[in-house]
Amino acid sequence: MEKSVMVIGGGIAGIQASLDLADKGIIVHLVEKSPSIGGRMAQLDKTFPTNDCSICILAPKMADCFSHPNTNVITYAEVVGVEGKVGAFKVKVLKKARFVDETMCTGCGECLEKCPVKVPSEFEMGLSNRKAIYTPFMQAVPRVMTIDKENCIMITKGKCGNCKKACKREAIDFEMKDQMLEIEVGSIIVATGFDSWNPTTSTEYGYGRYPNVYTAMEYERMINAAGPTHGHIERRSDKKRPTKLAFIQCVGSRNPQVGHPYCCAVCCMHSTKEAMLAREHHDDMESTIFYKDMRACAKGFWEYIERAKRDYGVRYLNSDATVQENPENHNPIVVYDVGGRQQSEEFDMVVLATALIPRKETLELAKILGLKADEFGFLESSDRILGMGRTNVPGVFLAGYAAGPADIPESVAQGSSAAAKAVEAMALAGGA
Amino acid sequence: MAEPQHTIHEKKDEPRAAAGEFEPKIIGFLCNWCSYAGADLCGVSRYQYPTNVRPVRVMCSTRISPHLVLDIFKAGADGILLGGCHLNDCHYISGNFYTEKRVRLMLKLLEDAGVDPKRLRLEWVSASEGEKFSKVVTEFTETIRNLGPNQVKKDAALRSKIAAADEASDTFRLRALVGKELGLEKTGNVYGNKLEQTELEKLIDIATKEEFERSLILELSKDKARSVKELGKIMEVPTDRVLRHIVVLRQKNMLSMDHPEGFTPTYKTIIIGGEQ
Amino acid sequence: MTMAETKKTDPNEKPRIGVYVCHCGSNIGGFVDVPSVAEYAKTLPDVVYATDNLYTCAEDGLTSIREGIRKHNLNRVVVASCTPRTHAPLFQTTCESAGLNKYLFTFVNIREHCSWVHMKEKEKATLKARDLIKMGVARARLLMPQEEEKVDVEPTGLVIGGGVSGMTAALSLADMGFPVHLVEKEGELGGFVRNLNNLYVTEKSATETIKPLIEKVKASKNVKLHLNSQVKSVEGFIGNYDVVMASKGAEDIKTKVGTIVVATGALEFVPEGLYGYNQYPNIVTLTEFEILCKKKSLPSLKNVAFIQCVGSRGQKVSYCSRICCNVAIKNAINIVDNYENMLGLAEKNGTIIDTVPVEKKVPDEILERRRRRRGRERGEEGEAEEVKLGPSEKIEVTVFNRDVMAYGVEHELTYNKAREHRVKFVRYTPENPPKVFMEGNQLMVSYFHETLKLDRSMPVDMVVLSTPMVPQLDTREMSQMLKVPQGQDGWFLEAHVKLRPVDFATDGIYVCGTCKGPADITEAATQAAAAASRAAIPMAKGYVQAEALTSVVDDIKCSGCGTCIQVCPYGAMRKNDKGLAETIVAACKGCGCCGATCPEMAITMTNYTDAQLLAEAKATLEEV
Ligand SMILES: Cc1cc2nc3c(=O)[nH]c(=O)nc-3n(C[C@H](O)[C@H](O)[C@H](O)COP(=O)(O)OP(=O)(O)OC[C@H]3O[C@@H](n4cnc5c(N)ncnc54)[C@H](O)[C@@H]3O)c2cc1C
Ligand SMILES: Cc1cc2nc3c(=O)[nH]c(=O)nc-3n(C[C@H](O)[C@H](O)[C@H](O)COP(=O)(O)OP(=O)(O)OC[C@H]3O[C@@H](n4cnc5c(N)ncnc54)[C@H](O)[C@@H]3O)c2cc1C
Ligand code: SF4
Ligand code: SF4
């Protein structure tokens, strides 16, 4: 049997691990839960600390990963069982029916117009709608449609079928069934990433109540040229462009009360980036960042903060902050404390750097694989100092945010590192 | 590149065409990784724009050397759009920094040649800026429409000047200077700080002017021997300056002199091989 | 993938071009008159066959390409359909399967760049599509068959530096099955960690933690260890580096390796002239403090102050050194929790630190400078009067900081723990840094209290200065020898800050650990395994194959000026024996920068020649 590895999760960490393995001649089965690979990075507008366009640098990697002769990218699928040990795992993968034949669909999108059902787009953080037949974003890989069976009225009520009529390639198949695949691999890499914490329950920020309070992820989509507002920053309440922005850090993180006492390690930087981008969009944008500690400590990061202050006029205030609202104009009012004095200031928009948390499904996956997770749900390395990413299960490795807070470069390094460890493990096990 | 908004009727050799009749021909050199991808996204998103741009795919905007641009203007293009990745996004690390430097030279040469520099446009379009691509093309097409057709095929004087600019862009001296500048640029860094304007930039500006004028002398004296005075008049350059150029060109054995007794000397371009 | 034997296309053979125009269902066909465009294509020079397909990329479309090549003896193929960015590989493979070299294929985009963006102007869109195909055909006429050059890769690695990252990289390569040379300039493995007391997160002994790693490296059959050695010269390119290693008191060793991992680590910044360092007693750097703890030589203490960001974040260096906050927190907790264990014997050490019993690894120049200074001061001022301190029950620790970089899960929790253990954190701004001075015999720290808006001062027994990591002194020489870049701050510069964190732009050379910037052991080791993974790729393949999109230097035109070598972002140009430029095909990425720069116009870009680009562009400018 040829050497093969399964990578679970197709974010940047999983993509990097897959490419590193495939390039070494190892067969990679990349299992991605959603309809497209790309993960969170595909949702970001630019990336700190160089402000490169995220999708521009990611899309070529996604395409490489998909079309590599040694990869088998299984999207819309999940791992449901595993047996065996290093060198000889047997993994059960549930490939959900997408009701569109991947080999026939060219992604032309003729079906989209005809579908009558609108649902909030997950990729756009609910800021715009998608259809029941959809591709999460324009650069999705594979670029094929998926029908979401919860919302398709043909599948739920048996009437419609518009998309099938529109599709000249006859790619649509309402009879499609879930498929159970059984795949043998020598090693497994878990790279299932993170979720954004929903701050609705922490009332002090007014998210969900005050229309002009956004999460950072929503904001990232909003400033993206391909996003729901075509890159225009606008307020939920009146569609007007704000000029005074407040960014509040550590929303739900470094906060034992809501169960995330840890620091997410990327949000000080991403808020800085987001404030800079506001100014890049419009010269009159004024941003203020309310922070506890400005954690900008990797290569080029502190310089980035200095640049934000100097060239982009970003104001930094070292304070906790809460939000109220001016009911007349829906302007959020930020209440804060500098030098022991409580103060408040009205803004046009507030962006919350919400805590980043492990995905819930990762815990289930951990159970299936026999992995240990810490009290917050991050997967644990068995050798924390010298062998980050190695786990208590021989042959199973971790990469990316699922193993603890990591930015893109760290996720990439961990992806490559996990690839090396997987090869070492298989060499040692002397098998598959 | 934000262009200053000034009047567009200033070039006498380029009368404005009657609106509606003129469909500009625009060449768009698009880099594979960003601007071409941005144009793709524009299509996928169905943003509409005028049909005038003809894209030519290159791997990187850095591929476009000045002589390609001038040669294409010489062939009659009404406008040229160069598309690259945003600075710091270049797939090839630093290619677009070089492009920026080269475009500076191209614009200078166009100006010397009497071609409105607005006919050349450099734009950074990322792979996610589909809408921007449509805007850029729409705007640029409109700009060119207002400028009217490139008169190179009808206007012999303009033709010589563009040919001279094309020749100048090929000269060892200019390319070596720009190469040197790019070498320095490379030591600039990826975190977004650009090197300050160098002394070299000034040197390049001087060299550009000189090389253009020399090439123009060669161009004008190709079919007909000409005197210093004559050249000075056509080129609108003081005669002592023309004479200095002639001395250099004679040293390089690029001009021959005819000096019949009692007449002012005239000069003719020495043509090597079939093609000049 | 097995490929049909590619027939040799004679470059001089007259082009016989086939054009395939795609409807893409109605995606193109709905907005462009595709059949008329295909008819038009037949009228173009050298086109011998043109047709339209409903879906060129569907199996019947591909079959029509293969058949066209056979039936009409096509030696160039043009497909006018969607975008080359997704579909070029498919059509190229199709051409190859019919025996046509894939470089004789060219793509024309009439969907994304035409039908989809001119949906309301069918006539003009059709004209544009015709023009685009005319341009594609003009390009196709000048295409040449190309061979992709393969370069063999020597499956042996070289790792420079025997700290945690170097050892991890070497061991990883070894465990993946590749022989590897590990070069360490000192007589011992371990690097900077040998100075450290205990490690944060686990709180275990630093030397004990890395001992198993050192043992595994020493035991590995695949690792050839070169202690007391340095790399003297490196020549060559990916897959084929000729390396000379020089060892103390031995002959130079010459060897050939395929890939190189750089892991030369970092130094600690010496805060000469800052905060009374080397001026007053009991002022040490973090590293010196760690050494004192490790040697169990701490004097008796009651009040300790840590000052963070000494020289970093816009002071002497612009960056934040990432680890020093957490190292300070670790040591603060150590003092509070474990002070007794680190206390030295009073009779041996007294209460003043004047010579730190430093292991050799602390940069010699630091020690030397300190020793000289001490000597001078003693000579001038006579015996410094001893600071009298009684043994203390309760120790006060204050950390003066700007921001506490307790990023991630464990550091933040440890930071909380430190606060619970009564460690005080006092924030200062760079405009108002704390001051260290003597009041009589008493060492003092004064600072500005931000809330009270008042200057405060406190007596301390020891001040620990958290200074940043700085690049090794020989980084520049290394970078010149290996032809890899340094960033502005002097660290080695990776190829791409985000997506290629452990690659150098030059293929075949990789970088990890603190030589590319501050990192802790975990991060250094992760980068090291990543670098090993990257280095293993060409070695596992055994060769590198470059797409035939590279630069080619014309020997006759080249003057050897070296401009191309300077501008190439990938170090893919070198001088040959004749002193002329030569492309390292295995490293060239085909950006074309050298070609656009060469003053002698001596460089051509394969498959994107000037002639091809000009023909393509000018085709649309011809009068009809
Ligand atoms: C608002 C915001 C801005 C940011 N900006 C930056 C920035 O500018 N620069 C930077 O360096 N970092 C930035 N980051 C951090 C960056 O997003 C992460 O470092 C990076 O995305 C982590 O990648 P990953 O692959 O580990 O996880 P993810 O991107 O989350 O990918 C995980 C993938 O796994 C899939 N998956 C999950 N569970 C399963 C399962 N059970 N089975 C199969 N597949 C599964 C998911 O669908 C997803 O595709 C930002 C983060 C946020 C929130
Ligand atoms: C005060 C202090 C406390 C720290 N505490 C912790 C902690 O608690 N936890 C933690 O995780 N990290 C800690 N660190 C960080 C840790 O020391 C580094 O992460 C680690 O040493 C990095 O390893 P490295 O291999 O990259 O570099 P180094 O350890 O510096 O090793 C580099 C090696 O390369 C060799 N070398 C250099 N140049 C050459 C050459 N030209 N040729 C051959 N060999 C060469 C050197 O001799 C050295 O052996 C601390 C650092 C400091 C300064
Ligand atoms: S069948 Fe379902 S997916 Fe298709 S158009 Fe109707 S509702 Fe939409
Ligand atoms: S990175 Fe900054 S905003 Fe995010 S949790 Fe840490 S300190 Fe708070």
Ligand code: SF4
């Ligand atoms: S002391 Fe803290 S903030 Fe200062 S440079 Fe070190 S890690 Fe960064």
Ligand code: SF4
């Ligand atoms: S720039 Fe041109 S002339 Fe100079 S060395 Fe390179 S190829 Fe030769």
Ligand code: SF4
């Ligand atoms: S084409 Fe680009 S990568 Fe290749 S040698 Fe020239 S400059 Fe270097």
